[in-house]
Structure formats: structure tokens, C-alpha cells
Amino acid sequence: MNEIKRLFDFPYFQLENHPLEEAFATKYDGKWQAISTQQYIDQANTISRGLLRLGVKPNDKIAVISTTNRTEWNVMDIGILQIGAQNVPIYPTISEEDYEYVLNHSEAKFCFVSDEEVLTKVNHIKANTKLEEVYSFDDLNDCKSWKEVLEEGKDKANQDEVEQLKKSVKPDDLATLIYTSGTTGRPKGVMLSHENIVSNVLGSAPRVPFETGTYVALSFLPVCHIFERMILYLYQYYSVSVYFAESIEKISDNLKEVKPHVITAVPRLLEKVYDKIVAKGSTLSGVKQKLFYWAIELGLKYEPYGANGWWYEFRLNIARKLIFSKWKEGLGGNIELIVSGSAALQPRLARVFAAAGIPVMEGYGLTETSPVIAVNDERDHGFKIGTVGKPLKNVEVKIAEDGEILAKGTNIMKGYYKDKEKTDEVLNSDGFFHTGDIGELDKEGFLRITDRKKEMFKTSGGKYVAPQLIENTMKQSRFIEQIMVVGDGEKMPAALIQPNFEFITEWARRKKIDLGDGSEENIANNDLVKERIQEEVDFYNQKFGKWEQVKTFALTPEAWTVEGEQLTPTMKLKRRNIRDKYHDLYEKLYDRF
Numbered sequence: 001m002n003e004i005k006r007l008f009d010f011p012y013f014q015l016e017n018h019p020l021e022e023a024f025a026t027k028y029d030g031k032w033q034a035i036s037t038q039q040y041i042d043q044a045n046t047i048s049r050g051l052l053r054l055g056v057k058p059n060d061k062i063a064v065i066s067t068t069n070r071t072e073w074n075v076m077d078i079g080i081l082q083i084g085a086q087n088v089p090i091y092p093t094i095s096e097e098d099y100e101y102v103l104n105h106s107e108a109k110f111c112f113v114s115d116e117e118v119l120t121k122v123n124h125i126k127a128n129t130k131l132e133e134v135y136s137f138d139d140l141n142d143c144k145s146w147k148e149v150l151e152e153g154k155d156k157a158n159q160d161e162v163e164q165l166k167k168s169v170k171p172d173d174l175a176t177l178i179y180t181s182g183t184t185g186r187p188k189g190v191m192l193s194h195e196n197i198v199s200n201v202l203g204s205a206p207r208v209p210f211e212t213g214t215y216v217a218l219s220f221l222p223v224c225h226i227f228e229r230m231i232l233y234l235y236q237y238y239s240v241s242v243y244f245a246e247s248i249e250k251i252s253d254n255l256k257e258v259k260p261h262v263i264t265a266v267p268r269l270l271e272k273v274y275d276k277i278v279a280k281g282s283t284l285s286g287v288k289q290k291l292f293y294w295a296i297e298l299g300l301k302y303e304p305y306g307a308n309g310w311w312y313e314f315r316l317n318i319a320r321k322l323i324f325s326k327w328k329e330g331l332g333g334n335i336e337l338i339v340s341g342s343a344a345l346q347p348r349l350a351r352v353f354a355a356a357g358i359p360v361m362e363g364y365g366l367t368e369t370s371p372v373i374a375v376n377d378e379r380d381h382g383f384k385i386g387t388v389g390k391p392l393k394n395v396e397v398k399i400a401e402d403g404e405i406l407a408k409g410t411n412i413m414k415g416y417y418k419d420k421e422k423t424d425e426v427l428n429s430d431g432f433f434h435t436g437d438i439g440e441l442d443k444e445g446f447l448r449i450t451d452r453k454k455e456m457f458k459t460s461g462g463k464y465v466a467p468q469l470i471e472n473t474m475k476q477s478r479f480i481e482q483i484m485v486v487g488d489g490e491k492m493p494a495a496l497i498q499p500n501f502e503f504i505t506e507w508a509r510r511k512k513i514d515l516g517d518g519s520e521e522n523i524a525n526n527d528l529v530k531e532r533i534q535e536e537v538d539f540y541n542q543k544f545g546k547w548e549q550v551k552t553f554a555l556t557p558e559a560w561t562v563e564g565e566q567l568t569p570t571m572k573l574k575r576r577n578i579r580d581k582y583h584d585l586y587e588k589l590y591d592r593f
Contacts, residue, residue, distance in 0.1 A: 004202065005171045006194040008082040010236040011041050018213040018239035024071040025243045032243065032257075035071055040078075043150070047079025048162045050153030054110065054133075058084030058165065061106045061177065063131075065090045065099075065122070066114035069223045069244040072137040072146060074232065076112055081175055081194075083165045088177045089224035091569045092118050093562045094187075100125040102179045102187060105418065112137065112146055119143050171195035177417055178226055180367050189417030190367045192226070199410035200370040201233045203392040207361075207377040209337065210238040210262070216334070218260040220245035225570060226371045227341045231264050252330075259332035266342045268571050270349050270360065275478055277327060279506060295323035299355035300348055304383050316355060324356035331358065337378075339363060341371070342570045344449060344472045350385045364388035364449060366435060368426070370411040373397060373435075374447045387446040397447060398432070404453050405439045406432040438466070455575070457488035463547035465493050470550065471573075473543055477536040478503050479529075482560045482567075484578050485550060486586065494589040495553040496582055497533065498560045504529055524555040554585040 004013050014020065015037045022034035035043070056062070062080045064087060066073050080087045088106045090099065092114070099121055103111065111131050113119045115138045122134055136143040175194045179187035217240050221228040235242050243258040245251050255263075281292040298312075298319050306313055328335060338353070338360045345362045353360045361383065363375030374397070376382060376389035383389070391397040395409040412433045415423035426434045438456070439449045451466035458464055467485035470493070474483050481500040487493035501520050508515050508529075515529075516522040523529055533555065541549040560566035565577050579586055 004198055004237070006081070006166075006169050006173075007175055007197055007233060008044070008078045008166065008169075009198075010201075010233050011037060011044065011078060014236050014239050015041060020213070020239055020241055022241045023236075024074055025241070026071045027244075027246050027254075033071075034241075037239075040071075040075065043075045044078035044082065045159065045162060046150050046153035047075060048083045048153065048165075049156065049158050050149035050151070051079060051085065051110075052083060052158055052161060053152045054149065056080075056083065056085050056109065058168070059174070060085045061088050061108045062086070063088045063090055063103055063106065063108040063111040064224075065092050065111065065118045066137070066223070067092045067118060068114065068247055069219050069221075069228070070114065070137065071244065072112075072114075073223055076146070082169065083162060084169050084173065086174055086176055088179075089229070090179065091222065091224050093569055095565070096121050096124050098187060100128055102189075103129040103131060105189060106177050106179075110135065113143070114138060116140055169194065171198065174414065178224075178367050188419065188422060190226075191414040191417050192367075192370055193414055196370045196411050196413060197226075197230060197233065199394060200230055200372055200392075201237060203394040203409075203411065204230070204234060204372050204375065205237060207375050207382070207389075207392070208234065208238075208262075208339070209377075209379060210240060213239040215240040215261040216258060217242050217262045218245055218251075218254060218258050218332075219243070219264070220248065220251055220254075221264050221266065221342075222569060225342075226367045227365075228264060230371060231339065255330070255332040255335075257332075259334045261334050262337045262339070263331075263335070264339045264341070265360075266571055267340060267345045267349065268343070270338070270340065270345070270353070271475070274349060274352065275500075275503060277330075278478070279503070282510075292323055295319035296352065299324070299352035302351040302355035302385075304354065304378070304385065305381060319355070320357055324358075327356045328358060337361060339375070341365065343572060344468065346472060346476050347386045348476055354383075354385075359383070362388050364437075364447065368413045368433060369395075369407055369409075369435075370413070372411070373405075373407050384442075384444070384446045387442070387448045389447065390445045391447060397441065399439065399441060400434075402453070403438040403440070403450070405435045405437045405447070405449070407435060408432045459487050459493065459547065460489055460491050461547065465548050467493075470495075470540075470544060470548060474537065474540045474550070477533075477540065479507075479533050479536050482573070484573050484575060486579065486589070490590055492551040493548060495537070495550045496556055496578060496585060496589075497553050498556045498558075499523060499529065499533065501559065507532075520559065521557040524557040530555065552589055554582070554589055556582055556585065 019037040021036050023037045023040045025032045025034035064076055077087050090102055111134045113136050135146045137146050171194050176192050177189045179189050217235050219242050223229050245254045335358055340360050340362045350360055359378050361376040363372055365371035365373045373395050374389045374391045398406050400406055408431045436453045437449050438451045438453050451468045456466050470485045471483050482498040484496045485493055504523055513528050537550055562569055
């Protein structure tokens with residue numbers, strides 16, 4: 001097993017090269033329970049045999065919906081793939097209507113759910129689908145257990161059939177349908193082959209400094225998204241022991257228990273970690289507080305590879321010993337690398353975490369590209385703050401005349417399921433995929449993303465505005481949780497802002513400002529809060545041309561959430577939904593009342 005060509009080759013590669021006693025670990029009833037590489041493969045084969053006995057055939061679609069990442073998901077994944085069927089992961093937080101759409105569009109035959117909450121949503125729409133049966137990972141009274149499929153597969157009499165089907169799966173065969181949440185319209189089913197994802201794992205592997213068999217990872221980003229899923233295959237390739245976090249709320253505890261060397265994260269999470277650290281620092285007093293802010297100020301000036309000179313590096317070493325070492329402890333003490341994706345990372349976060357000895361390597365890609373197009377690598381001068389790194393060796397990138405990033409390689413999807421028209425819109429006849437992102441390659445070959453092509457707009461004065469650039473800059477303010485810059489066809493750019501309610505409550509307490517009952521509505525309507533956020537907007541506006549500056553804003557009286565349909569599961573803005581929900585606030589921005 002020297003060559004990996006299909007996704008289910010990864011566990012067998014691990015078994016042959018560096019088998020683990022703890023390949024995957026999940027917490028059940030307060031205790032971590034791990035399975036070895038051999039157990040992982042044995043269980044996957046048992047699932048394959050069980051699925052065949054249920055009548056599953058090659059090219060059948062099996063939906064898997066899990067609230068959290070867990071060992072069972074990975075066992076199911078390999079069990080499904082090695083008999084030539086396809087795994088259709090579904091975001092647990094999407095609406096019942098979207099559940100119904102995805103299950104019907106994919107023609108899913110069976111559905112595996114993690115818990116009661118997901119089961120309830122599936123049961124509401126099950127009658128409108130072609131699902132033959134639903135199984136649950138958790139033991140539930142009103143649902144068949146996935147253990148019944150394992151029981152079906154205990155008899156090894158049909159293992160020869162599994163082996164024959166494994167042999168017949170070709171690298172170019174469809175492996176998975178991933179429905180992108182999308183910021184507008186119905187989800188699109190991205191068709192990814194075994195080769196698409198395998199080539200991306202093997203292309204990304206040289207960019208991560210893992211020593212085979214020695215690392216531990218904590219996994220918590222949704223595995224239904226290709227970013228975390230590809231990383232899980234990468235962990236298997238490098239024989240990294242993977243622990244699955246219990247929930248987002250318990251990450252802090254899990255980090256201290258697991259003491260991982262590596263995690264993946266989205267920028268929003270890193271912003272929250274940083275804000276909590278700063279909030280804690282603000283409670284210090286005297287010399288301790290002075291030292292804390294001195295270290296942060298130093299961190300915000302960080303440049304890689306000693307570019308700031310020996311005097312800066314000397315002070316940085318002191319800051320690391322006195323202050324930053326405690327940050328590392330908060331992340332378990334062993335953290336060596338954080339891989340960030342899904343959205344733009346603010347340069348200040350890249351600087352301050354790198355200064356703290358916790359390098360965040362930002363990458364870039366899309367579901368359609370399996371997903372990595374480019375990623376930073378701290379070694380060999382492959383890390384540049386403000387960029388998403390250099391393209392992978394097996395991915396060709398070029399910039400179109402209008403600035404759009406085009407990508408070509410074995411990682412590019414087969415197309416959108418049952419949608420040739422949309423496929424043809426984004427895939428050139430020469431194999432280049434249109435990412436929809438605007439960017440540039442600098443003279444050293446680093447890729448920089450500047451905006452989404454479709455999100456750029458023109459004011460009535462004919463000036464182009466790139467909203468994402470402004471939004472990412474203004475979100476550096478601790479007072480601003482989310483911001484959407486608007487102004488298409490209007491006389492000027494304006495913004496809808498969701499305040500950082502948690503931080504503002506703490507700020508008001510320190511400043512002895514009365515926020516009434518402290519509700520989100522009262523905070524958004526408070527004149528002192530508005531004045532303070534105006535100061536923040538004025539400060540960041542200085543970085544932009546006059547035509548781009550946010551001239552006015554309105555604060556929304558509640559948080560923007562995935563459940564509220566203002567954000568996608570990967571925390572991107574659903575611009576149309578936000579504008580529709582806050583239609584009255586939008587109209588007021590332009591004095592249309």
C-alpha cells in the first residue's frame with residue numbers, strides 16, 4: 001500500500017506505515033474512548049458488509065448528519081466509500097426545508113444522524129423523501145441504532161464482495177456530494193471524486209510540518225465541510241491521533257485535556273479567543289497590566305523571519321516568556337500550528353498569534369476545489385502575513401483580466417450534481433475553475449484575496465466598492481461583531497452593524513454606563529454605544545478612499561446567527577437575508593422614511 005488513489009486507501013496506508021493505538025477518540029459519558037487503526041478498519045469493513053445486506057449498491061447515496069465530529073462519522077465514511085457508494089454529508093444547522101431538498105436532490109437511500117435534535121428535523125420531512133430508513137449514532141428510543149448495521153455486518157461471509165467492490169472503485173469515481181450552503185438560492189451539490197480529494201491531501205501534505213505518528217489533533221470544525229474533512233484524511237496520512245471536541249462550548253476544556261499539537265480554526269473563532277485574552281488582560285492591574293499591553297503592542301508589530309531586527313526579537317523573547325507562554329497554556333500547552341480557512345484572517349491576528357509562538361497558517365480554497373488552492377507554510381520563507389500563501393504545487397493559478405482567481409488541477413470538482421448549466425458557468429473548456437474571488441499574485445508567488453467578484457458593487461456615482469475588504473478591516477474593532485457594507489446603486493456606502501454585545505456590556509460596566517435592562521435592543525439603541533462605534537468607524541475609514549468610506553451605519557438589535565439565517569454554516573454573510581430582515585434600517589440609512 002504505497003500508493004493512495006481512493007479515499008478509503010488512507011486508513012490502510014496508516015495501518016501499514018504507522019498504525020496507531022488511538023487513531024480516533026470521542027468522549028462518551030464523560031470519558032474519552034479511542035479506537036486503534038486496526039479497529040477503525042475492522043469497523044469500516046463491518047459497516048460495508050452491513051450496508052450490502054441492507055441492499056446498498058455502488059452509486060447509492062447515504063446521508064450522514066452529525067451535530068459534532070465523532071468517530072462514527074469516519075467509520076461510516078470509509079464503510080460507504082469502499083463499496084462504491086457515496087457519502088452525502090449534510091450541515092446539521094440548515095433548515096428542515098433544506099434537509100428535504102438535499103435528501104431529495106441527492107436521492108439519498110439511508111440517513112445516519114447523530115442525535116435526537118437532528119432526528120427530529122429529519123422525521124418532520126422524512127415522508128416527503130425516498131429514505132428507506134434512518135439510523136442514529138446515539139442510542140435513542142424512537143430510532144434504529146447504527147449498531148444494528150454493525151450487527152448485520154458481523155457475519156464476514158460477504159467480505160469477498162466488499163473486496164471486489166473496493167477493487168472496482170476508480171480514482172475518478174464520485175466519492176461525495178457536498179451541498180454548499182451558499183449565500184443565495186438553493187444549495188448546489190458539488191461532485192467530488194476520490195482523485196479530487198486525494199490529490200488535494202497529497203498536495204497539501206508537504207505544507208504541514210507533521211512528524212509521522214507523533215502528533216495529536218483536536219477536531220471541531222464541521223466535518224460536513226470539505227475543509228475539516230480533507231484535514232482528517234491528512235491526519236490519517238500522517239498518523240496523527242485525532243480527538244473530537246465535545247462541542248464549541250467545551251473547546252476550552254477539551255484543549256486542556258487533549259493538549260493538541262494542531263487544530264484547524266475559522267477566523268471568527270480566533271477573534272473570540274483573542275478578545276477573551278484581551279478582556280482578561282484588562283482586569284489586571286499595575287505592572288502586570290502594563291506588561292500585558294506592552295506584549296500585545298509588540299505582537300501587533302510582528303514580522304516573520306526576524307525582519308524587525310535583533311532588538312525586536314530580544315524583546316519578543318521576553319514577552320514570550322512572561323506573557324505569551326500563558327496563551328499557549330490556555331490552548332493546552334503543546335500547540336504548534338493552527339490552520340485557518342473559510343474566511344479572511346485579519347493580519348493583526350496572524351501577527352499577534354505568530355508573535356505568541358502559535359503560528360496561524362492561513363489557506364484559501366472552495367468546496368469546488370477540494371478545497372485547498374493555496375496555503376501558508378512557516379518553513380522556508382513560505383509564510384507572508386496578509387496573504388493565503390503560495391498555490392499548491394499541483395494546482396495552477398492564474399488571474400483573469402478582471403482580477404478573478406482561476407484555478408486548474410486534479411482537485412477541481414467534477415461539476416454540480418444535476419446542474420450542467422451552473423457547472424458550465426464556472427468551469428472553462430480549458431479546465432480552469434472560476435472561483436468568483438478577486439485577487440493578485442505578488443512577485444514572490446504569494447496569493448492575496450481582495451474581494452468576492454459578485455459582492456463588489458458600484459455606487460450611483462460610478463465608483464466601485466469592495467465591501468469585504470472594508471468589513472474585514474472594521475471587524476478588527478472589539479465593538480463590532482459583524483458588519484455588512486451596503487450601497488449598490490446608492491449615493492454612498494453605508495453599513496449594517498451587529499455590535500459585540502458581550503464586549504459592550506463589559507465596556508459599559510467598566511465605564512459605569514447605564515444600558516437599562518442590558519438587552520441587545522437597548523444596547524443597539526443606546527446613544528453612547530452609537531457614539532463609541534462611530535469613533536471606531538471613523539478610525540478605520542481612514543484606511544480607505546473617500547468614495548469607499550462608510551458614511552453612516554445602523555446597529556441591529558440582535559445577533560446574526562446561522563439559525564437565524566443571517567450567516568452560512570461557515571459564518572459567511574447571507575447578504576440578501578440580512579438586507580431583507582433589516583429592510584427598514586436599510587431604508588433609514590438613505591433617509592427614505
